[in-house]
Amino acid sequence: MSMLAAPTFSIDEFLQQEREKDLLRFSTAGSVDDGKSTLIGRLLYDTQSVYEDQVRSIEGKGTTAPGQIDFALLTDGLRAEREQGITIDVAYRYFSTARRKFIIADTPGHEQYTRNMATGASTADAAVVLIDASKGVLIQSRRHAYIASLLRVRHVLVAVNKMDLIGYDEAAFRAIEADFSAVLDQIAADTGNPVERIVVPVSALKGDNIVHKSNAMDWYKGPSLLELLETVPPSVDTRTAPFRFPVQRVLRPDHTFRGFAGQIASGTIRSGDAITVLPSGRSARVERIVTWDGDLTEAIAPLSVTLVLDRELDISRGDLVVSSETPATVSKSAKAALVWMDQRPLELHRRYLLKHTSQTVPVFVTSIGHRTDLGTLNHEPARTLHMNDIGSVTVNLLRPIALDAYEENRSTGAFILVDAETNGTVAAGMISAAYSETAAGAPLLADAWGPLTAGEKEARWGHRGAILELKGPKELVDAIERSLFAAGAVPVRIEAGDDAFVLHPSLLEIATALQVRAGLLALVVDANEASTLIARIEGREAIVNAADMRDADDTDDANDARRAGKAVAAVHQLLRDAGVFISSEMAGL
Amino acid sequence: MPAAETQTGPQSPHVTGNAPPRLSHLRLLEAESIHILREVASEFERPVMLYSVGKDSSVMLRLAQKAFYPAPIPFPLLHVDTGFKFAEMLTFRDEMARSIGAELLVWRNEQAIAAGTNPIALDTKRCCGLLKTQALLDALRHYNFDAAFGGARRDEEKSRAKERIYSFRDSAGQWDPKNQRPELWNLYNARIHPGESIRVFPLSNWTEMDVWQYIHEEKIPVVDLYFAKERPMYVRGDELLPIEQSFVARLGEQPQMVKSRLRSLGCSPCTGAIRSDAETIPAIISELISFRSSERANRAIDHDQEGSMEIKKREGYF
Numbered sequence: 042m043s044m045l046a047a048p049t050f051s052i053d054e055f056l057q058q059e060r061e062k063d064l065l066r067f068s069t070a071g072s073v074d075d076g077k078s079t080l081i082g083r084l085l086y087d088t089q090s091v092y093e094d095q096v097r098s099i100e101g102k103g104t105t106a107p108g109q110i111d112f113a114l115l116t117d118g119l120r121a122e123r124e125q126g127i128t129i130d131v132a133y134r135y136f137s138t139a140r141r142k143f144i145i146a147d148t149p150g151h152e153q154y155t156r157n158m159a160t161g162a163s164t165a166d167a168a169v170v171l172i173d174a175s176k177g178v179l180i181q182s183r184r185h186a187y188i189a190s191l192l193r194v195r196h197v198l199v200a201v202n203k204m205d206l207i208g209y210d211e212a213a214f215r216a217i218e219a220d221f222s223a224v225l226d227q228i229a230a231d232t233g234n235p236v237e238r239i240v241v242p243v244s245a246l247k248g249d250n251i252v253h254k255s256n257a258m259d260w261y262k263g264p265s266l267l268e269l270l271e272t273v274p275p276s277v278d279t280r281t282a283p284f285r286f287p288v289q290r291v292l293r294p295d296h297t298f299r300g301f302a303g304q305i306a307s308g309t310i311r312s313g314d315a316i317t318v319l320p321s322g323r324s325a326r327v328e329r330i331v332t333w334d335g336d337l338t339e340a341i342a343p344l345s346v347t348l349v350l351d352r353e354l355d356i357s358r359g360d361l362v363v364s365s366e367t368p369a370t371v372s373k374s375a376k377a378a379l380v381w382m383d384q385r386p387l388e389l390h391r392r393y394l395l396k397h398t399s400q401t402v403p404v405f406v407t408s409i410g411h412r413t414d415l416g417t418l419n420h421e422p423a424r425t426l427h428m429n430d431i432g433s434v435t436v437n438l439l440r441p442i443a444l445d446a447y448e449e450n451r452s453t454g455a456f457i458l459v460d461a462e463t464n465g466t467v468a469a470g471m472i473s474a475a476y477s478e479t480a481a482g483a484p485l486l487a488d489a490w491g492p493l494t495a496g497e498k499e500a501r502w503g504h505r506g507a508i509l510e511l512k513g514p515k516e517l518v519d520a521i522e523r524s525l526f527a528a529g530a531v532p533v534r535i536e537a538g539d540d541a542f543v544l545h546p547s548l549l550e551i552a553t554a555l556q557v558r559a560g561l562l563a564l565v566v567d568a569n570e571a572s573t574l575i576a577r578i579e580g581r582e583a584i585v586n587a588a589d590m591r592d593a594d595d596t597d598d599a600n601d602a603r604r605a606g607k608a609v610a611a612v613h614q615l616l617r618d619a620g621v622f623i624s625s626e627m628a629g630l
Numbered sequence: 631m632p633a634a635e636t637q638t639g640p641q642s643p644h645v646t647g648n649a650p651p652r653l654s655h656l657r658l659l660e661a662e663s664i665h666i667l668r669e670v671a672s673e674f675e676r677p678v679m680l681y682s683v684g685k686d687s688s689v690m691l692r693l694a695q696k697a698f699y700p701a702p703i704p705f706p707l708l709h710v711d712t713g714f715k716f717a718e719m720l721t722f723r724d725e726m727a728r729s730i731g732a733e734l735l736v737w738r739n740e741q742a743i744a745a746g747t748n749p750i751a752l753d754t755k756r757c758c759g760l761l762k763t764q765a766l767l768d769a770l771r772h773y774n775f776d777a778a779f780g781g782a783r784r785d786e787e788k789s790r791a792k793e794r795i796y797s798f799r800d801s802a803g804q805w806d807p808k809n810q811r812p813e814l815w816n817l818y819n820a821r822i823h824p825g826e827s828i829r830v831f832p833l834s835n836w837t838e839m840d841v842w843q844y845i846h847e848e849k850i851p852v853v854d855l856y857f858a859k860e861r862p863m864y865v866r867g868d869e870l871l872p873i874e875q876s877f878v879a880r881l882g883e884q885p886q887m888v889k890s891r892l893r894s895l896g897c898s899p900c901t902g903a904i905r906s907d908a909e910t911i912p913a914i915i916s917e918l919i920s921f922r923s924s925e926r927a928n929r930a931i932d933h934d935q936e937g938s939m940e941i942k943k944r945e946g947y948f
Contacts, residue, residue: 052912055919059843064655130810132791133784135837142655144835156812163814289668294701302697304665304816333696344657345664345697358672382812396817399669457817464821466811 068161070185071150071171080245082112087252090136140271150181155429156382167196175206190232196273197238205244211260279342283367284308287398288360300347306452311339315365319443325350359400361443369443376474381426383467397456403439447471498560506557512567513574520605534564583615663832667697673820674777681707683719684895686781706733712761713743714897722853737769767803780948785837789940801825803946846911858891858906874898
């Protein structure tokens with residue numbers, strides 16, 4: 042910054058220049074050994090983005106030679122990190138040059154921090170991948186490049202560091218460059234996201250090719266790392282992409298104004314444009330684009346604005362406003378790449394909450410296609426995903442949402458999964474294919490439909506198919522049926538005493554078998570006048586003796602209610618024991 | 631919205647002329663912050679905005695006006711008053727809340743104030759603990775707030791560089807830096823159990839320079855203490871200490887008139903001034919460019935010991 046404070050400095054010129062600066066977000070990943078912290082410290086120090094008191098506070102500390110500043114200490118923020126000499130979490134750093142403002146997402150490089158790398162990459166326009174020249178291409182560099190590609194970070198700047206340790210040798214550099222290029226091609230083929238890469242030889246410790254071009258490597262004719270960062274195109278230009286506007290909030294200060302507040306996720310909107318609201322599919326035109334600074338005739342992503350429409354539509358938070366010409370897919374089922382981030386592994390058919398744009402929807406992961414080994418890029422079959430695993434899964438939502446593929450749209454194609462019990466963020470997801478809901482349209486994205494699986498049905502009902510036999514007083518059977526229905530189950534009641542079944546006992550078997558195959562909970566009921574309820578499922582049995590529960594001092598209604606409550610609880614426990622419910626929340630009811 | 635009308639003009643700051651529209655870094659930061667403000671207002675039951683009267687709070691407040699326009703700001707402002715804030719700050723605070731029609735809550739740890747808590751009688755760490763952290767936690771609990779906006783920025787301090795935008799706090803208000811929720815894209819996890827809360831930092835990605843440029847571009851009013859003028863100060867070497875509270879004076883110490891200003895606003899006994907001629911915002915920006923010290927270098931409370939901000943934050947400080 043102080044490079045601008047020349048004698049001819051004019052504040053007006055400076056402010057004008059600042060007004061034109063854009064913003065580049067980039068991620069780095071690595072550990073202390075490969076010099077990542079040193080590289081960042083060097084970038085900050087050489088662009089004069091570090092204050093004197095911050096430098097003073099680390100002088101004489103650290104592990105570098107006397108008189109040399111240990112730049113790593115500028116970036117390790119937490120006490121545990123300084124004590125252990127490692128980077129644990131994502132840290133964000135800021136610097137700017139005359140051309141651009143930068144935000145660095147500085148992330149650790151070890152395998153156990155894959156999730157932090159993904160976090161850093163999720164908002165990055167570019168990734169600086171470090172390779173230790175004295176060691177060649179290691180798994181850490183591959184992993185970071187893979188995650189950058191998976192999260193669609195467009196530009197990968199490869200810094201081959203510690204060139205000073207190998208005598209600034211061009212041949213060694215070219216060999217690494219060729220090796221890593223092959224790796225990047227392999228990665229791009231796997232993720233389907235092309236990676237634009239540039240390879241630079243640097244020494245963070247000595248400052249070669251970080252900010253200033255190095256004299257030690259005449260053979261390298263390209264720009265320094267900072268020059269590259271200053272010139273790569275910023276965030277993927279989404280102005281020409283289809284218009285997407287997730288509604289965050291309905292603003293209704295009085296009866297004369299009704300506006301929909303949100304941040305434009307992609308594309309451009311002009312007043313008069315035809316829009317469609319998803320998932321409802323209703324259409325309108327944009328009448329006004331309202332901001333505090335006055336109405337706009339046109340607004341582009343990623344501005345936060347408020348839209349007023351020319352007619353009254355029922356719109357609420359979570360709806361997606363799209364251009365009528367290029368709508369998004371409305372779907373309850375999607376294929377996605379998942380980065381698992383929680384200690385507790387993924388449980389198929391367990392209920393998670395999916396947060397996508399401005400809405401949260403219950404969801405089940407119904408199948409795992411594969412897990413990707415980041416070392417070999419092999420796809421392996423997997424029964425679950427553990428922390429830091431990356432895999433391909435199918436998710437079934439309990440409510441349709443409007444979405445795009447992540448490769449088309451980094452905003453409407455992304456989601457997180459939240460554990461409904463712990464409230465932790467357990468996974469990051471990138472949609473690779475969605476199955477269209479509209480009967481008329483073919484699936485928007487190419488993928489096989491295949492026969493409907495049992496897992497998919499279970500995901501929808503929240504339980505598997507089973508036969509529950511109930512024998513006892515009618516009012517208790519009714520209460521049980523109602524309670525299951527209230528919990529979201531799909532019980533289908535058959536009276537075993539039905540004439541048809543008495544005449545043709547095999548019919549009962551066929552009917553219930555069909556119900557079970559459809560994932561329904563078949564209730565085979567034999568209502569009688571006995572005071573005891575007997576419930577049976579797959580060899581398990583529960584007996585509730587209603588007569589025991591009469592309290593002579595209580596009213597009949599209270600006695601009935603207590604009896605019903607007892608019977609319902611016993612049957613729910615029986616179903617839990619038999620493993621019928623796949624959703625823990627439903628099982629809790 | 632009295633302040634609003636004066637700045638609403640026909641020319642849009644967002645898109646210029648016929649050139650392909652390109653958004654400046656300030657527009658991008660503004661759009662991101664507004665998105666955060668709207669998410670919190672929509673996902674929490676009782677959010678509150680911590681309003682400290684400083685420059686960052688002033689920017690945050692303007693962003694809140696923008697986020698919900700033409701509706702009013704849908705949450706109250708909360709000022710934690712330690713009793714040691716500059717008189718000018720309190721006047722400015724009340725006038726600001728009144729002019730934009732916001733609901734203002736003020737909370738003081740009256741018990742500790744009555745007991746004579748001050749940073750000289752106690753050390754700064756314990757003083758902050760009682761008058762700021764404790765008062766804040768009490769206020770949040772008293773009003774049952776489940777989300778609290780703060781104007782902290784990641785560029786301010788090393789441990790703040792690791793903060794999430796939604797910073798989860800347990801039922802005691804504590805921060806666990808080693809066990810933070812991953813935060814991807816702009817998808818914020820607002821789920822909490824009863825008693826837990828989230829601190830939200832809409833200005834996370836702003837720098838001190840961004841804040842001043844935005845104040846300049848948007849003509850946002852700030853407290854006069856930020857601008858240089860002749861003020862009585864106790865001069866101790868390089869340090870300038872405002873005379874606001876008499877107890878800070880050392881034996882025989884006489885104040886001198888010094889042309890000075892405050893770079894960040896805190897409690898008067900612990901906030902040093904700097905010598906400065908910057909009487910306007912461009913002059914402040916110009917001064918900032920030549921600065922080689924971070925803005926919190928003059929805040930005694932950050933330097934009590936190595937990692938002191940992290941320790942305070944773990945205990946519930948912002």
